[in-house]
Amino acid sequence: MEATLARIAAALERLAPPPPVSADPLAHPAYVWRDRVLLPTRAFAPVPIALLQGVDAQKEVLHDNLARLAAGHAAQDVLLWGARGTGKSALVKASVAAIQAEGGALALIEVAADRLDTLPALFATIAHVPRAFVLFLDDLGIDAVRDARTLRSLLEGGAEARPANARLVVTSNRRHLVPRDIHEQENAINPRDSVDDQLALADRFGLSLGFHVVDQDHYLAIVRGYTERYGLPFDAAEAVQWATRRGSRSGRVAWQYITDLAGRAGIAL
Numbered sequence: 001m002e003a004t005l006a007r008i009a010a011a012l013e014r015l016a017p018p019p020p021v022s023a024d025p026l027a028h029p030a031y032v033w034r035d036r037v038l039l040p041t042r043a044f045a046p047v048p049i050a051l052l053q054g055v056d057a058q059k060e061v062l063h064d065n066l067a068r069l070a071a072g073h074a075a076q077d078v079l080l081w082g083a084r085g086t087g088k089s090a091l092v093k094a095s096v097a098a099i100q101a102e103g104g105a106l107a108l109i110e111v112a113a114d115r116l117d118t119l120p121a122l123f124a125t126i127a128h129v130p131r132a133f134v135l136f137l138d139d140l141g142i143d144a145v146r147d148a149r150t151l152r153s154l155l156e157g158g159a160e161a162r163p164a165n166a167r168l169v170v171t172s173n174r175r176h177l178v179p180r181d182i183h184e185q186e187n188a189i190n191p192r193d194s195v196d197d198q199l200a201l202a203d204r205f206g207l208s209l210g211f212h213v214v215d216q217d218h219y220l221a222i223v224r225g226y227t228e229r230y231g232l233p234f235d236a237a238e239a240v241q242w243a244t245r246r247g248s249r250s251g252r253v254a255w256q257y258i259t260d261l262a263g264r265a266g267i268a269l
Contacts, residue, residue, distance in 0.1 A: 006159050020220045025129045027250065029100055030093075030108040031115040037119050038109065046093035051229055052251070056089055058209045062095050065207060069132045070104030076206025077155055077168045081175045085180055085250030086211035088171040096134055108130045113140045119154050119162070127163040135162070137170045168205075175210070216240065219249040226258040232265060 022037040030044035038120060062078060069075035080088040098106045109126075111119065119135070126133050154162055162168060202208065214222070220236055227234040242257040243249045262269050 022051065022125060025107070025126055025133075026131055028107065029097070032105075032112070033109050033111045033115065033118070033122050036118055038125065041110075044108070045099070046097045047090050047255075048229070049094040051089075051225050052087055052091055052094060053225050054093060054214060054218045055211065058091060058211065059095070061207060061209060062091060063098060066080070066099055066106060066134060067104060069134070069165075070099050070106035072132070072165075075167050076104075077162075077204065078170070078207040078210065079172070079175075079202060079205035080169070080171045080209045082211030083213045083250070084173055084213065085248065085252030087251040087261070088211050090251065091170065092134070092136055092138075092169050104132075108136055110136045110138065113137050116151055116154070123154075123166065124165050126166060129165065131165065133166040134167045134235065135166050137168065140170050140172045141174065145211045151241070152201050152204050165212075170205070207256050211265045214249050216243075216249060219243060219254060221250050222254040223257060227256065227261070230258065230262060230267065230269065232258065232261050232267070 004087050020037045020039075023031060023040045025031070025038060028040040030041040030043075031038045032041055034041075052059065057267065058080070062080075066079060080092065081160075083197050093108065096106055105236055109122070122135070155168060186221065220239060223236075224234050225238045226232070239254070239257055241255050242260070246253050246256070259269060
């Protein structure tokens with residue numbers, strides 16, 4: 001019986017897929033944190049940072065902060081907040097790529113916003129690696145007070161706070177991340193305490209960079225920059241019509257227009 005069970009166990013092991021293995025944390029420019037392992041991104045080719053228009057102040061502050069991190073100096077966790085499509089995510093990736101091009105020992109690790117509970121495992125994976133890491137949580141929206149408190153603890157003051165060679169960079173459409181829970185406030189002994197508890201998460205970020213809806217001139221400047229970069233014709237009226245049909249003006253809409261324009265011209269971006 002023991003021999004039979006051993007053969008069955010061996011057969012099951014052969015059928016089962018091998019456990020995933022983390023990629024070398026020194027070998028790739030960017031990773032995805034998935035199933036508690038680091039996986040290299042298939043292609044890390046952000047938009048060149050010079051093409052990001054109208055966010056010069058945000059560019060400078062974020063680049064300087066991440067450059068300090070790459071150099072092993074003190075650096076801040078960062079919250080990028082504001083209107084959708086205004087270049088928050090693009091700026092994070094472009095800044096990391098720019099510092100890499102300058103020779104900085106920096107990599108990006110993208111973490112799904114619903115995997116906050118796995119961050120301590122990621123911290124343990126990279127804590128002793130001789131490289132700096134941007135832990136990128138894109139489009140974060142926290143609806144549970146428990147999740148907000150978990151992230152606050154990871155940012156600062158908790159037993160499993162993030163290591164010195166890593167900083168969290170978070171994008172969100174909301175400045176304060178956590179919407180007010182009216183029911184909780186109504187039942188609080190002091191309603192102000194509930195508000196303060198929610199705002200305390202945003203306060204944990206040393207840098208908070210706002211991004212705002214662009215006007216038509218700004219939108220056209222973005223389009224013009226892309227057309228010059230890729231050798232495409234610039235037609236302001238057509239670009240405005242595209243944005244009007246989309247019902248929005250933003251860097252994202254400008255890029256979608258450029259993609260359509262390049263496709264019609266038979267050009268691969």
